[in-house]
Amino acid sequence: MEQIPIMKIGDCLLVSIQVDMHDRLAMALQDELTGKVVETRARGVMIDISALEIVDSFIGRMLNNIAAMTRVLDAVTVVVGMRPAVAITLVELGLQLTGVKTALNVDSGLALIRRLIDDEEQAD
Amino acid sequence: MNIEKSTTMPVKAAEDVVRVRQAVRVQAVDAGFSLVDQTKLVTAASEIARNTLEYGGGGDLLIETLRDGVRRGLRLTFTDQGPGIADIPRAMTDGYTSGGGLGLGLSGAKRLSNEFDIQSTPGKGTRVMLGRWR
């Protein structure tokens, strides 16, 4: 089964989903990502979905799960690169991405992660 | 109204859900749908394909390109011989799920389509039809 590569940039993990995922692959990614966050003690996770042509309720659930798990592990998740057609469809579908922060691209995503981590640190 | 062309494909394995998405995308592009409409069609198909697989024990998809005068449309019919749905209205409410999902499959797919029809007999099977016109 194919694997989705997870890169480490500083204290962040970056995942770029390039393939049309079937459910098993999505579940595998979820597990692997959680494991890696623990292993690397990452403070931020960025998921780049700019290559995804659709986000259905299963993938939506995967994103929500990842966000929830990372929060428990004291990290933030930011999803970047959502295509307009996907965003419009998600709104119509009624899918709420709870706990998932979003940014337009990788640059603003990293900036957002920095801001969120800093805010959290200040609040402590 | 007439059927310009039709394709059938199995929805019996996890990989089939991906194939369904690709096939519906191809037919939607062929029929001339806009990008947003294509996305809605493919997303709705993905939802029902998953349902057919997870709850229906696997089934088939029939993709038909329709023409009604100047209008063109795409009709997707998913059938399975699974346990069926006893309470369809309940299954259609947002958030209702018997399997730990987000409960948006049926209701979501309906919202994404111009036409939606579901027939189900407990013990016999289910048939879901999605349609979108240009």
Added chain:
Amino acid sequence: MATAENVLLPQLIAKHRDALLAAWIDQQRAANRGSNEDQAELRDYSARFLDSLRAAAATGQFEDIATPSWSEARHVLEEVSRARALRGATPTQTATFVFSLKAPLFDLLGRELGKDAVALAREVWIITLLLDKFGLYTTEVFQKSREGVIQRQQDELLELSTPVVTLWQGVLALPLIGTLDSNRTQVVMENLLQTIVSTGAQIAIIDITGVPTVDTLVAQHLLKTVSAARLMGADCIISGIRPQIAQTIVHLGVELNVVSKATMADAFALALRRLGKTVVDRAKPTAQANDAKLAE
């Protein structure tokens, strides 16, 4: 029942083709006086239609013009209809192409069947029914062509009338003008979202100062666009909501969960604040510096 043997039409056309063609073209010219249609083209269309009429009539089937035997005849009519629709002709002018064939045909029939009133009546009846069907067909094709043209023009107008403006780095503005219908709003909103992606803007100001009324559908589209923009990682501010529109929105029970400002200026100021930007006055030139300048 009209069958191949007893209908004279095919033989009639075969025997008197050129004379019939000439007479028909004369009729058309008289009817479409002042038209700038190319005469060679008209002759070509007419000849092709007449010939296809003869060929199809030989099969003896006159009831249904949708069958394959009449497809060549239909094609000629489709070409004529489309060409005339594009030129701005009326449906009547287009249908005249077919109807003006009646006079010369009946003329011919009269001369051939002169004494046999019953046969003449039958022939006239069959031909009338057939040509009426074709006349109506041209009108249908004409309609569709026009609708196609109108749709294309609407699309072009849509593109022209809703530009997205970059007010500042990271801030877009979409000034909407005119009545919004559901279709137009959708296109405009998709365009806005696409521009947000391509410019990497964080804030989009949707200004509806120039929109007289907003109905539920349009309000919903606006809100869906705002939700979609947020999902993508940007945000929206709505500006220019006039008192009437505010009332309508409340009346319709639509919940506007997006920040709205009265003017685009206010919205722009808010956008800059959100982006952490401030506007400062540049230092005023001193009196000394002014004198120095004058001395130069």
